[in-house]
Amino acid sequence: MRGDAWRASWAEIDLAAIRHNVRTLVERCTPADVCAVVKADGYGHGAVAVARAALKGGAAWLAVALVEEGIALRHAGVDAPVLLLAEPPAAAMGAVRAAALTPTLYTTAGVAAAAAAASGQAPLTVHLKVDTGMHRVGADPADAVALAQAIGEAPGLRLGGTWTHLAVADEAGQASYTATQLGRFDAVVGDLRAAGVDPGLLHAANSAAALTVASSRFDLVRCGIAVYGYSPVALPDGWPPLQPALSLRSRVSLARSLAAGERVSYGLRYALKTDSVVATVPLGYADGVPRRLSAVGGEVLIGGRRRPIAGTVTMDQLMADCGPEADVAAGDEVVLLGRQGDKEITADDWAGRLDTIAYEILCGISKRVPRVVRDRA
Numbered sequence: 580m581r582g583d584a585w586r587a588s589w590a591e592i593d594l595a596a597i598r599h600n601v602r603t604l605v606e607r608c609t610p611a612d613v614c615a616v617v618k619a620d621g622y623g624h625g626a627v628a629v630a631r632a633a634l635k636g637g638a639a640w641l642a643v644a645l646v647e648e649g650i651a652l653r654h655a656g657v658d659a660p661v662l663l664l665a666e667p668p669a670a671a672m673g674a675v676r677a678a679a680l681t682p683t684l685y686t687t688a689g690v691a692a693a694a695a696a697a698s699g700q701a702p703l704t705v706h707l708k709v710d711t712g713m714h715r716v717g718a719d720p721a722d723a724v725a726l727a728q729a730i731g732e733a734p735g736l737r738l739g740g741t742w743t744h745l746a747v748a749d750e751a752g753q754a755s756y757t758a759t760q761l762g763r764f765d766a767v768v769g770d771l772r773a774a775g776v777d778p779g780l781l782h783a784a785n786s787a788a789a790l791t792v793a794s795s796r797f798d799l800v801r802c803g804i805a806v807y808g809y810s811p812v813a814l815p816d817g818w819p820p821l822q823p824a825l826s827l828r829s830r831v832s833l834a835r836s837l838a839a840g841e842r843v844s845y846g847l848r849y850a851l852k853t854d855s856v857v858a859t860v861p862l863g864y865a866d867g868v869p870r871r872l873s874a875v876g877g878e879v880l881i882g883g884r885r886r887p888i889a890g891t892v893t894m895d896q897l898m899a900d901c902g903p904e905a906d907v908a909a910g911d912e913v914v915l916l917g918r919q920g921d922k923e924i925t926a927d928d929w930a931g932r933l934d935t936i937a938y939e940i941l942c943g944i945s946k947r948v949p950r951v952v953r954d955r956a
């Protein structure tokens with residue numbers, strides 16, 4: 580059991596894996612720089628630890644969704660460029676400037692708010708986001724030149740970059756839509772240049788595009804999920820495997836033998852087929868283990884073997900069916916995500932069973948689970 584907490588469950592974060600993944604992205608995407616996306620507390624891994632490891636691995640930029648997330652990085656002493664991926668609220672622009680974050684802008688109101696916060700100060704570098712077809716946030720391509728000119732005319736602002744976001748870069752069958760988006764982006768960049776505007780750094784790629792669409796890399800690739808060791812697309816030939824950085828671990832809290840036919844957990848939906856050792860594990864849906872995982876064949880690793888989750892995952896605990904005469908006892912290590920011996924369970928395995936994506940699994944590991952940061956030389 581870990582010495583610094585009573586709870587025998589934890590998420591282990593492997594910083595060497597983060598560095599390996601970022602180094603791989605840096606090497607393969609060069610001459611584009613890598614921006615490590617560390618929003619949502621580093622996809623559940625811990626933003627500050629990931630940010631530091633990513634910078635060591637060669638990332639030149641960091642990106643977050645919220646002003647608060649950027650300020651938290653600054654408070655921790657992280658001084659690399661930090662891009663805000665959405666336009667900050669007007670009331671937050673002063674804090675954005677004070678923390679030297681790089682806001683993304685895409686409305687005239689946003690440009691005005693940034694200009695008001697910046698006036699009289701050292702220039703505030705901003706990036707302009709254009710909506711080329713994702714239709715979440717971003718300026719209409721037809722408005723890009725006017726917005727860029729407004730930024731250029733504001734004494735306190737400097738246009739440091741122009742970017743877009745791709746909607747289907749992870750869907751092999753949708754390459755033509757990605758090409759359409761990139762074509763619209765190229766057209767906007769052409770319009771800006773024709774109007775005498777320097778668009779600054781150009782960027783469009785998320786992990787999927789950085790891996791598979793060379794023409795999307797421009798000056799910077801904004802990679803999230805690949806930094807954490809998961810690829811949303813088949814890895815291109817020649818890429819070394821990415822290394823999942825998070826493992827979710829626990830210890831058996833109770834093990835007891837139950838007779839064939841006994842039913843386990845709420846609803847009594849799981850019946851033991853044989854006499855079995857049933858192990859209780861102190862992790863539940865309040866920790867981010869989806870309640871439904873048991874109903875879709877979810878497993879855990881105990882003693883180097885796969886053990887089906889027996890019955891409904893409860894809020895704080897789940898049970899594993901270890902089979903007849905299993906040599907399993909209280910205190911044994913349980914792996915929910917990660918490796919044990921030669922076996923591995925990944926967030927992609929859970930996501931496949933649950934019809935979701937690894938992102939949601941990783942971000943869903945709740946704050947209640949202590950993060951234990953590990954490093955390997």
Ligand SMILES: Cc1ncc(COP(=O)(O)O)c(C=O)c1O
Binds near residue numbers: 616787
């Ligand atoms: C604007 C933007 N860029 C980049 C990313 C990183 O995406 P991925 O984790 O697929 O690399 C995200 C994440 O959702 C995003 O919202």
